[in-house]
Amino acid sequence: MDTQQAVDVSGAAPGWPGIASTWTSSAKDLVTTVPSPSRVWASIGHGILNEVYWPSAGEPQVRDLGFIVAGPGGWHELKRVARYRLSLPSPCIPLPRIVHEGDGYRLELNLSPDPIRDVMLVAFRLTGTGVKLYALLAPHLGGSGLHNNARVANGLVAWKDSVALQLAADCGFSRASAGYVGYSDGWQDFANHARMEWTFAEALNGNVALMGELAASTGVLALGFAETPEGACTLARSSLSEGFDAVQRSCDAAWQAWTAGIAIPDTPERVRYEAYLSAMVLKAHEGRTYPGALIASLSIPWGNTSDSTGGYHLVWTRDAVEAAFALLAIGCVEDTRHTLDYLIATQRADGSWSQNSYPDGRPFWTGIQLDEVGLPVLLAAKLAERGATGALTGWTEMIARAIGYVARNGPGSPQDRWEENAGISPFTLGIEIAALVCAAEHLADEENAYALSLADYWNERLEDWTYVENETFSEAFGIDGYYVRIAAPLCKGGLRGRIDIANRAGSSAPAFALIGMECLYLVRLGLRDARDRRIVNTAKVIDGLLGVRTPHGIAYRRYNGDGYGEHENGAPFDGTGVGRLWPLLTGERAHLDLMQGIDPLPYLETMTQMTGVSGLIPEQVWDADPIPGRGLEPGKPTGSAMPLVWAHAEFLKLLIARHQRRPIELLSSVEQRYHAQQPEAATWHWRQAQPFDALPAGRALLIENLEPFWLHYGFDGWHDVADRPSQVRAFSIHGVRFDTADIAGHSVLDFTFYFPQSQRWAGTDFHILLGDADTGVSRS
CATH class of the missing domain: 1.50.10.10 (Glycosyltransferase)
Structure with a gap:
């Protein structure tokens, strides 16, 4: 493993601050994580890692981690080519094997979160005559592409405030570059030159991207997250040291245990x-x-x-x-x-x-x-x-x-x-x-x-x-x-x-x-x-x-x-x-x-x-x-x-x-x-927000409000006028209750409210038709 291989880089990337940032398509192939202490989640879309989350499933930190394959037949960004197959060991174990195939190349990717570290591992195997593999990383730290920083330093590093990541490779990078998206990023490099020419050392405070040429056609990438670049580097290298096979077996075992x-x-x-x-x-x-x-x-x-x-x-x-x-x-x-x-x-x-x-x-x-x-x-x-x-x-x-x-x-x-x-x-x-x-x-x-x-x-x-x-x-x-x-x-x-x-x-x-x-x-x-x-x-x-x-x-x-x-x-x-x-x-x-x-x-x-x-x-x-x-x-x-x-x-x-x-x-x-049937309620609850103007016969009436009140009321055209204070009932709801005996023999209840706390009247008179078994009643 040679994660500290020297990489020649120089200068700051041009094109600050980059184009406006976005996330990726929501057309996902899969989601992956591990039911363990690890705090990394990722979605896979278009055959690559995208929208990687850390330290919670609510905090995306990476737009995507994709690849370019370049060789005698030209260069191909794999997410755009989109000629791939994805398979799983079982439907409840999200450890995908993704195979990209195109003119003159075949790239196999195997993905696994590390169950005990905040790291995502990507094992890669590229075959084809004269082809090279390039990793493209688009950080979106802190949930946005704004104000990100990228640097080539013993791997590909990005940071913003108290969030940092490092992309390390067990084979190291032959060349690497940091740039601003839309101007000096790796894709623009290939689009302009049909090969990698730029090796910018850093791109600060913008919508940034990183690219690295893998030093071997077979190896493992580790994407680590921490509060500091040093911490992310430590985790990524530790996971590489553990080895992809061991990490994947542990991840598989964790999912098997949960699935049981x-x-x-x-x-x-x-x-x-x-x-x-x-x-x-x-x-x-x-x-x-x-x-x-x-x-x-x-x-x-x-x-x-x-x-x-x-x-x-x-x-x-x-x-x-x-x-x-x-x-x-x-x-x-x-x-x-x-x-x-x-x-x-x-x-x-x-x-x-x-x-x-x-x-x-x-x-x-x-x-x-x-x-x-x-x-x-x-x-x-x-x-x-x-x-x-x-x-x-x-x-x-x-x-x-x-x-x-x-x-x-x-x-x-x-x-x-x-x-x-x-x-x-x-x-x-x-x-x-x-x-x-x-x-x-x-x-x-x-x-x-x-x-x-x-x-x-x-x-x-x-x-x-x-x-x-x-x-x-x-x-x-x-x-x-x-x-x-x-x-x-x-x-x-x-x-x-x-x-x-x-x-x-x-x-x-x-x-x-x-x-x-x-x-x-x-x-x-x-x-x-x-x-x-x-x-x-x-x-x-x-x-x-x-x-x-x-x-x-x-x-x-x-x-x-x-x-x-x-x-x-x-x-x-x-x-x-x-x-x-x-x-x-x-x-x-x-x-x-x-x-x-x-x-x-x-x-x-x-x-x-x-x-x-x-x-x-x-x-x-x-x-x-x-x-x-x-x-x-x-x-x-x-x-x-x-x-x-x-x-x-x-x-x-x-x-x-x-x-x-x-x-x-x-x-x-x-x-x-x-019993799945509409009931007949013993009591109807009248509120100003849910009023009704007719009460069926045989029902009690509860007039309610969230604020204490005096009920000023009468019957049949404001006869027998009286006042009653509301009582605090369940859930701090204030009410005045009329049982069926209280309204027997009357046709209409007339009422309004006085609110002592705010010293105001409702300003409206209300009327409820009191139902009779012989005449029936309409509802509203």
Whole structure:
């Protein structure tokens, strides 16, 4: 090994600061890491390493590490040639062998993370007459291509602030150079000279790149990371000293040990392969320093057009819980508990979670989505139901805080699950109701009773808020009604309000004209029967409006009018576009078939075919005619995120649900309370944000507010006027309660509010028609 071979270099590279930086395409072949103390993650795309992450899965430090082969027949950058094969020892061991073949050359690459060091090893073997191999390294330290520094010094070195890397070779480099991207980098050198001529010593404070000519055709590269260049050098050389074969064996053993705990049922071979691969993908997206921190994807959607510091390498509570449910489904109980541990630790004081966050818990975006508040409750309740919480502490307190937040702020959410609109979504509302029910047994008596009362009320009103009759799609599909994707906030019209369509340049549509798959989760949660007329009606619209048959099977759009995807001509999404097909929604649609007694195997087989080179499931697949120049084929991955952890989780959950004949999200407490039927709530909860003007007969009334108030009220045209102070009830909600006896004999309750803390009146009179068994009552 000669990692300290002398290299002749001189001077600083010209072209500062380089062209604008971007990440790489999200068309990934594979992701790799090792379930061990090592803190390196990487994706493989176009047959090379790209987007290498350290020291967490949320911090990309390298754009890519690629190769040029040069010889008598010219020079070839392998990621552009893209003539390669990738294979794995097994679907759950991400140690790829990649073979590039072209005119006059063959390059074999074997990749392995080092299980005990922050190092990625690349073994290479180049064959061909008169050919040489050049390594091209593009640092993006600190999550960006800006202000990076590169130097040739006993290898290829880069640093920025407290992050450094070194690329070392056991055979050493014959020549090396540092440069600025687009001006003096290695690719520009070959493009200008058809050979390597530049040997610049350093390029500072810019978008930089490094290139080294390997001194031998066979050897090992070590990409090491540390806080200092010296530390990165030490780790890289130590790993080279250990030897590639020994490191790879240790990595293989670590994955074998983890895989031993996975339970995959008998299923066709291709589906089984995808199941093991999906399990690996979920585990590969988990943190080391922060166990249980499951990021959404080791990719940046349309990354070759962006230098975003976020991408999808962030923790979304929703995606993390979806993945944790999948891990639990395949028997990985300890991994599931790790995610619950993480969620307990990152819950905010008010009971909510950030829209998304870095793995260490720092918020990235700041929106609030109530499904992300309810889902951790479902996960904790599922573990408790299975007697699998182990020695875990703090989870009941987490549940109480989360349910308090849901109770105070629901049923409408500031953002839906697609992070685009405020309002009442059947998906989010279903999560809230199920969370209230399954949390109840873990709450104190008053909170228990209140949670169940509120759940019953929201469940009874679910269709009032999210189901329309005889509207836009009724006649076309021969139905009398359907669930909408999302209703506007009630104060903005509810089902009669308008919904802004994101990524569509200011367009909007009536709530009743937008269809999504949100209502299908109501069946998985045990709130509605799979054969409920309203579910069946909506499924007809979903299939007819959102479903698209591709050469690989049916996939679905998120909703009609979606703008999150490539443009019509295949150009990357740039803030506007056309929403494409989501394989995970194929899994959601399949769950409905399962609950209707139909084998969902065809859907599983479809999902295995809408994948990348090695089986990674993307966020979206193409739904139009092929555009070869952009790599777009019908039913195959677009430039969106790949892999998408949520999609792999959905695949696994569907597979296990098929075997167990019930969804993993279905909790016994919810099932036993509702039997998939709409209830009649004993108490209706009136709030200014969710008002109603009619109360059915036989129901109690609870008028609520988050601020203390005096209720000034009367009956039947302000007769028998009285005042009552609100009482603090569960979850710090203030209310005045009218039992059925209190309102018996009256037709209308008239009321308004006085708020003593702010010394103000509501300024509006409210009226509730008190229902009568003989006359009936309308709802709003």
